[in-house]
Amino acid sequence: MTEILFIRHGETDHNKKHLYYGHLNPSLNTTGINQLKNTKKKLEELNEKIDIVFSSDLNRCRESLELLEIDKNIKKNFSENLRELNFGILEGKTYKDIEKEFPHYIDEMKNNWRNFKAEGGESLSDLQKRIVKKIEKIKKDYENKRILIIAHAGVIQSLISYYLFCNLDGYWKFKIDNGSITKMTVVDDGFIYFNYINK
Template sequence: MTEILFIRHGETDYNKKNLYYGHLNPSLNKTGINQLKNTKKRLEGMNEKIDIVFSSDLKRCRESLELIELDENIKKYFSKELRELNFGNIEGKSYNEIGKEFPHYIDEMKNNWKYFKAEGGESLNDLQKRIVKKIDKIKEKYQNRKILIVAHAGVIQAVISYYLFNNLDGYWKFKLDNGSITKMVVTDDGFIYFDYINR
C-alpha cells in the first residue's frame, strides 16, 4: 500500500486579497505561518511516518514545508511540475480587475472553465495532465512508501478530481483550506481511494 499525504501551503497576502496567482512567488503571511504550525501538530498527532517528500518549488510551499519541521534525513525534492496553475496575463489580478482589463475572458472563465487559458498561461485541463503525470511517476517509483506532497489548492483539487472521476468534473466539489491535509491511498492492486480530504 502506498500512501500520499497532500498538504496545501499556508495563507499568503495574495490569498487574503482573492487574487488570481499561480506562478507568482509571495511568502506566507502571519496567518499562513500559524496555519502550518497547527498542521505540524496535526501531523504529529496522526503519527504518520513520512518516507519521502515532494514539494512545489515556490516559496509558499517551501516555507510551509520548513514549518512542518520534518526529520532532516528525509529526502526532499522540489519540482516545477507541482506548481499551481499558470494564470498567464491575469496573474496577480482580482476578478474585478480581470473584468475591466479583459472583459472578453469572463464569459469563457465561467462557461469553458476546464479549457479557458489566459494569454501566456495554461488551462485547468493542462494543469491536471501535468500534475497526474508527476503523481503517477511518484507513486510508481515509491510503492509501499508514505509520501508527503506540499502543493497548491488547484493541484490537489485536480488530483482528487482525476483519481475519483477520471476528469475535471469534481474539481469544484472539494474545499481545501490553507494548511489542510488530504490523504490518498493506493492499494497493492492499484485501486485508489481518499482516506480523508481537507483535514
C-alpha cells in the same frame, strides 16, 4: 500499499486579497505561518511516518515545508511540475480587475472553465495532465512508501477530481483550505481511495 499525504501551503497576502496567482512567488503571511504550525501538530497526532517528501518549488510551499520540521534525514524534492495553475497575463489580478481589463475573457472563464487559457498561461485541463503525470511517476517510483507532498489548492483539487471521476467534473466540489491535509491510499492492485480530504 502506497500512501500519499497532500498538504496545501499556508495563507499568503495574495490569498487574502483574492488575487489570481499561480506562478507568482509571495511568502507566507503571519496567518499562513500559524496555520502550518497547527498542521505540524495535526501531522504529529496522526503519527504518519514519512518516507519521502515532494514539494512545489514556490516559496509558499518551501516555507510551509520548513514549518513542518520534517526529519532532516528524509529526502526533500522540489519540482516546478507541482506548481499551481499558471494564470498567464491574469496573474496578480482580482476578478474585478479581469472584468475591467479583459472583459472578453469573462464568458469563457465561466462557460469553458476546463479549457480556458489566458494568454501566456495554462488551462485546468493542462494543469491536471501535468500533475497526474508527476503523481503517477512518484507512485511508481516510491511504491509501498508514505509520501508527503506540499502543493496548492488547484493541484490537490485536480488530483482528487482525477482519481475519483477520471476528469475535472469534481474540481469545484472540494474545498481545500490552507494548511489542510488530504490522504490518498493506493492499494496493491492499483485501486485508489481517499482516507480523508481537507483535514
